[in-house]
Amino acid sequence: MAKISFENLYRKIVKGFNDNPPESVWQNIQDELDIDEVWSQLDNQLPSSATKTNYSSVRQIVNYALFFLLIFFFKNNSDQQLSSSYLIADNNQETLLLEETTKKEIDTEQEKDESLIATNKEIEDTEAPTKKELIQKKSIDQNKVSENSNPTQILDNKNNDIVEKIISDLTKTENFEDVKNDESYSSIQNSILNYLNPIPADFESILIVNFPEALPIDSIPSINTSDYKNPFIKFSGIGAVGNMKNSWIINNATRASFNNESLINTEITYTNDFGLSSQFTIRSQQIIQLSYWFRARNTQNYFQYYNANYSRKEFIITYQSFSIDLLQPLFSTNNYLIFGFQLAKIGSVEETLAGNFSDLSNNYSDWNYGVDLGLQKKFKLHPKLSFQPALRFHYGLNNIFVGNEFVPREFDYTRPASISLDFRFFYHFIK
Numbered sequence: 477m478a479k480i481s482f483e484n485l486y487r488k489i490v491k492g493f494n495d496n497p498p499e500s501v502w503q504n505i506q507d508e509l510d511i512d513e514v515w516s517q518l519d520n521q522l523p524s525s526a527t528k529t530n531y532s533s534v535r536q537i538v539n540y541a542l543f544f545l546l547i548f549f550f551k552n553n554s555d556q557q558l559s560s561s562y563l564i565a566d567n568n569q570e571t572l573l574l575e576e577t578t579k580k581e582i583d584t585e586q587e588k589d590e591s592l593i594a595t596n597k598e599i600e601d602t603e604a605p606t607k608k609e610l611i612q613k614k615s616i617d618q619n620k621v622s623e624n625s626n627p628t629q630i631l632d633n634k635n636n637d638i639v640e641k642i643i644s645d646l647t648k649t650e651n652f653e654d655v656k657n658d659e660s661y662s663s664i665q666n667s668i669l670n671y672l673n674p675i676p677a678d679f680e681s682i683l684i685v686n687f688p689e690a691l692p693i694d695s696i697p698s699i700n701t702s703d704y705k706n707p708f709i710k711f712s713g714i715g716a717v718g719n720m721k722n723s724w725i726i727n728n729a730t731r732a733s734f735n736n737e738s739l740i741n742t743e744i745t746y747t748n749d750f751g752l753s754s755q756f757t758i759r760s761q762q763i764i765q766l767s768y769w770f771r772a773r774n775t776q777n778y779f780q781y782y783n784a785n786y787s788r789k790e791f792i793i794t795y796q797s798f799s800i801d802l803l804q805p806l807f808s809t810n811n812y813l814i815f816g817f818q819l820a821k822i823g824s825v826e827e828t829l830a831g832n833f834s835d836l837s838n839n840y841s842d843w844n845y846g847v848d849l850g851l852q853k854k855f856k857l858h859p860k861l862s863f864q865p866a867l868r869f870h871y872g873l874n875n876i877f878v879g880n881e882f883v884p885r886e887f888d889y890t891r892p893a894s895i896s897l898d899f900r901f902f903y904h905f906i907k
Contacts, residue, residue: 709764712757713862715902717767718750725776725791727877727890733778743777743788753900755803763803763812772797772820774892787830793876793892795820795844803852810855814868816848820892822876839880844892846872852898860905866898 723745724730733742751769758764778789801816822844825836850868857863872891879885 713902713904714754717753717900719896719898721894721896723774724893741779745775747773765801767799769797790828792826794824795822812852814850820844841876862902864900870894
């Protein structure tokens, strides 16, 4: 009897068997597995390089840093309030001195005007009768203007009268009819008329007839320093800005790393940004601060298992951004609260896993926007130079992940975030 191979016979039987197991089979198998115990044993066997970051200690360090920062600001605020009280007193003295000086100048100008009026009156009383007659004649002409006379004709008559007076004074003669008959009179008259035209109808009344009454002392407005106000907003300075930033990319991998049972470990990363900044001062001592970051990055590094190896993954987002901040004074004009908005144009998204580089730019949006909060301090280095450090927190508002062929957009909500220490140097155009 030939020997039958059990292995070949089993294969033939199994090959012809097409029935699928009930759906409850796999669920029962999963229920019987002790997954928590398995992952705990694996976690205990991880190498020392895979030890997870103790985030409780990191939180303690951050809390201590914020505590000492608040102490620094409050201590400085007390000094600023003390110095500001002296400054207010000095400002009050300067205001009183300015008002007193302004009043003296007004009194001096009034005395000069009164003296000028008296002198003009004496001159009118001592002038020749021809001048008085001329003034009376001009007054009659003014009355004719008020009686709906022809303005053009009156203007010509006034100009001719002025020309006659000028030529009479130049020729030093009282017999003006002889001068009119001279051949050169018409050319001189035309030259003077060309110089005077166009001339306002009330020109002569202002300069000749009513000059002493044109600027009465009572009509001179008093100078009030409160009327001279600064513009609502003015450009105050421009400078350079840089920072040292602890950046985060909050996605599924980052969120999973905060789970103590996860095999993903997040590494704290730092990067630097550079740009230009400008400031505009608002009348209420608030400041509008504009910044353009022409070189900015957000990075996030992980340790995770890849192909049975505990590998390092680097995730880098490169972008340019524009931010606008409102700096609200906090207790003094040298301490500010930051309320900001930032709009970023993403240039590239790169990933390096176990030495393998990948360009993921097509999986992410071109734009990101978010809000900024923080504290900023101003140190004067010179009347027109200042150094302004700031502690700033940024958080993105929109999901920059657009999805790929494996993961839909909604399955990996991704936001950039950062905690940065900014350094700004400003040159101020106003003190």
